[in-house]
Structures are given as C-alpha cells and as structure tokens.
Amino acid sequence: MxxxxxxxxxxxxxxxxxxxxxxxxxxxxxxxxxxxxxxxxxxxxxSVNKNTSKEQLAIARACRVVMEEHFFWGLIQYRFIDNVKAVPQLTKIPAMFKLLLPLRSCLLKQRMIDNGIGKHTPTEIYQMTEADLHTVSGALGSKKFFGGDEPCEDDCAIFGGVAQAVWGLPGSSFERLCDGELKNLKEYCERMKEMYWPDWENCMDKS
Known part of the structure; x- marks a missing residue:
C-alpha cells in the first residue's frame, strides 16, 4: 500500500x-x-491516512479491533475446532504438521477457554461472532473502503479478517452472510483484492 x-x-x-x-x-x-x-x-x-477523516479512522480502528480480538475466535472455532480435519484442504501443509493438527486443536480450545469465549457452546460462539460481521458491515455501509474513497491503514487488517469469512471458511455461516445480506463485505474484499493483489491466484497456487 x-x-x-x-x-x-x-x-x-x-x-x-x-x-x-x-x-x-x-x-x-x-x-x-x-x-x-x-x-x-x-x-x-x-502516511496513507492523510485523506481519511478522524471519524473514519476512529471507526476503522474499532472495526479492526472487533475483527482481530473477537471475530478471530469464531474463525478458530470453525476452522481448528469444528472442522480441523478440513484444514489440509484449504492450504498445503507438511505431512508432519497434519499429524499435529489434533494437538493444535486442543491447545487452541484451551486458549479459547482461557479467553472466556471458549466456555460458551459453538452455537453461542457463532452467534456472537456473526454479530461482529454485522457490525463491520454496518460501519462500512456504502463506502468503498473503511478509509472512505481510499483505503486507510486499518483497511489492511480488516480486509485480512473479512477475507477469511469470504474465502477462507467454506461452508460456514460467515461465508453465507457475506454471500447474502452482508454482501457489501464481499464487494469490499473484491475491491481490496483487485487493488493490491493482482497476483492473487498465483499466491494461492503456491500456498
């Protein structure tokens, strides 16, 4: 950027x-x-924030924290707890790491419990983290980016989180939301992808 x-x-x-x-x-x-x-x-x-207002920056920062500190646990629950066996289908990983995935899943589950969110049921965790996507979608509204007409620094991290919901959690309620009522998030990701990742498909092939 x-x-x-x-x-x-x-x-x-x-x-x-x-x-x-x-x-x-x-x-x-x-x-x-x-x-x-x-x-x-x-x-x-x-400074890539020079054309972004203080209000936009404040909202963007809040959305980044929501994605990094709360939605993150919904991602962990879906990918590494409920669907850990599907992880090798999403990315190429060494055979040794595949054997360690169940242990990784247990360690992450304990981290979630230590955080507090892991004490809830999976359904409750998904409900809470789906609400995060609704919040971020509402904050984005009809804007092109969270920085307005141009991306700001926090767009980088927000994109990283939302892109997981759009492309990295196949079959999830998060994916369905982004394909449906929260389609502005998917359109946002497509704009970021087009602007900064012209080699996206090549990167995916080498992952």
Missing amino acids: AKIPYELDTKDIHGPKGKLPWITYNGVHIADSQLIIEFLNKKLDI
Whole structure:
C-alpha cells in the first residue's frame, strides 16, 4: 500500500518474539503489524491516512479491533475446532504438521477457554461472532473502503479478517452472510483484492 520496497525472507519464520508478522530494517527487528506500521511511518515519513477523516479512522480502528480480538475466535472455532480435519484442504501443509493438527486443536480450545469465549457452546460462539460481521458491515455501509474513497491503514487488517469469512471458511455461516445480506463485505474484499493483489491466484497456487 505504501509502495515500500521489501525482500521476503522465510528462513526465520517467527522472528525474535515468536510472532508473525515481523520485519528487519537495517538490522533492527520489529514484530507485530501495528508496531511495524508505526515504525515505518516514522522512519520513512509515510502516511496513507492523510485523506481519511478522524471519524473514519476512529471507526476503522474499532472495526479492526472487533475483527482481530473477537471475530478471530469464531474463525478458530470453525476452522481448528469444528472442522480441523478440513484444514489440509484449504492450504498445503507438511505431512508432519497434519499429524499435529489434533494437538493444535486442543491447545487452541484451551486458549479459547482461557479467553472466556471458549466456555460458551459453538452455537453461542457463532452467534456472537456473526454479530461482529454485522457490525463491520454496518460501519462500512456504502463506502468503498473503511478509509472512505481510499483505503486507510486499518483497511489492511480488516480486509485480512473479512477475507477469511469470504474465502477462507467454506461452508460456514460467515461465508453465507457475506454471500447474502452482508454482501457489501464481499464487494469490499473484491475491491481490496483487485487493488493490491493482482497476483492473487498465483499466491494461492503456491500456498
């Protein structure tokens, strides 16, 4: 989005904090997307939010937090708890990792319980996280992007979450919502995809 040249390095996947994403800039390691964006903005004097109002930025930030901190658990419930056996159909993973998926599922379930949301039934979890999509859809309304006519920084993260509902959770109630009454979210994803991912299909083939 900011047209910053970069080089992809897959040698150390999880980086110094064991978190994705992370970058190295002139020998300095920074982990977490928000910290990375703030670092690059300051270092390179960049802002993609200059044409976005304070009100739009506030709404976009709130929607990002909803997707990252709450809807995320609905995604986990559907993909890694209720449909963990289907994960290899969504992405190419090494055979060893396939064997570890049941353990991964148990660990994620415990994380959900520790968070609190995992103490609810799957039906209740889906009801709560479907409401997140309704909230984000309402905030987007008829706008092209959450930043207005142009995407803002938070559009990056919101797109990442909504795209999971649109393309990454086949057969889910989330997918049905985006194909139906919340179709503005799918149209939004298509716009982001067209603008920033012209090589989308090639990326999918190599995943």
